[in-house]
Amino acid sequence: MNDRILHEVDNALAVVAEQPASSIQRQTSTRPSFSSMSQAIVTLNVGPNESCFHVHRDLLMYYSPYFKAAFNSSFKEAQERPIPIPDVKVSTFNMFMDWIYTERLPRTKKEVDETGAVGGRELISSYTGLEFAELYIFADMYDVPVLRRQVMDRIFAASVLPKYAVVVLAFSRLPTSAPLCRFFVDVYCQRFRESDDDESERKQREKLPHEFLLGVMLRHAKIMGRLRAKEMLPSYKLNMCDYHEHETEEERQLCLSERQPK
Numbered sequence: 001m002n003d004r005i006l007h008e009v010d011n012a013l014a015v016v017a018e019q020p021a022s023s024i025q026r027q028t029s030t031r032p033s034f035s036s037m038s039q040a041i042v043t044l045n046v047g048p049n050e051s052c053f054h055v056h057r058d059l060l061m062y063y064s065p066y067f068k069a070a071f072n073s074s075f076k077e078a079q080e081r082p083i084p085i086p087d088v089k090v091s092t093f094n095m096f097m098d099w100i101y102t103e104r105l106p107r108t109k110k111e112v113d114e115t116g117a118v119g120g121r122e123l124i125s126s127y128t129g130l131e132f133a134e135l136y137i138f139a140d141m142y143d144v145p146v147l148r149r150q151v152m153d154r155i156f157a158a159s160v161l162p163k164y165a166v167v168v169l170a171f172s173r174l175p176t177s178a179p180l181c182r183f184f185v186d187v188y189c190q191r192f193r194e195s196d197d198d199e200s201e202r203k204q205r206e207k208l209p210h211e212f213l214l215g216v217m218l219r220h221a222k223i224m225g226r227l228r229a230k231e232m233l234p235s236y237k238l239n240m241c242d243y244h245e246h247e248t249e250e251e252r253q254l255c256l257s258e259r260q261p262k
């Protein structure tokens with residue numbers, strides 16, 4: 001069976017547990033409420049056509065150390081002026097806007113379509129993970145760790161091999177050490193079968209990044225060594241927490257325990 005069948009993805013997206021960001025990311029401060037936050041609104045010009053978005057400044061600062069540092073320093077005198085976000089698609093930023101006010105990601109293809117209304121229905125003709133990968137890249141560029149983790153969880157829970165175009169995108173825009181890149185290496189090593197590739201995917205193989213292929217090769221050698229040593233089973237599973245950027249073992253254990261069925 002082809003892992004990439006669309007309806008499976010929709011199902012996986014629909015059933016994945018929605019974890020509130022507050023429980024998966026230990027933050028030292030609490031999310032500002034509408035009554036307590038400053039009413040200061042900042043304007044962001046997104047994408048090459050400079051589409052205009054207005055966001056509560058406190059929310060941006062709460063979720064993003066990048067914006068926090070920026071508003072506390074050099075942007076300060078420029079806060080009246082729109083802030084350029086040139087390298088992000090409007091459809092990606094729409095997903096971010098929905099998320100920053102709700103802490104929710106679209107759960108199904110239909111919801112992603114609706115969220116991406118400005119981007120048009122071509123946003124997704126079939127689910128490839130591309131939209132979430134683009135959101136992850138945004139969360140990496142503008143440092144939104146809670147969003148990175150939620151997107152990572154969603155991609156992990158979809159449990160499908162990403163299309164090669166998504167792999168190419170991730171490795172071209174993220175450091176090789178980024179959890180999403182590591183996950184793509186790990187999941188290909190774990191699940192890829194020759195029969196997974198149709199004709200169009202086979203044609204994409206030549207574009208695969210060296211770092212990705214090297215990662216799969218090294219990971220494969222490591223896994224084979226552990227299998228031979230009987231340190232793991234051939235049916236091994238990947239652990240979501242390996243891609244969570246936990247800062248301490250304690251935080252990791254807490255995250256694991258929160259995901260155990262009660």
Ligand SMILES: [Zn+2]
Nearest residue numbers: 240241244255
């Ligand atoms: Zn975790």
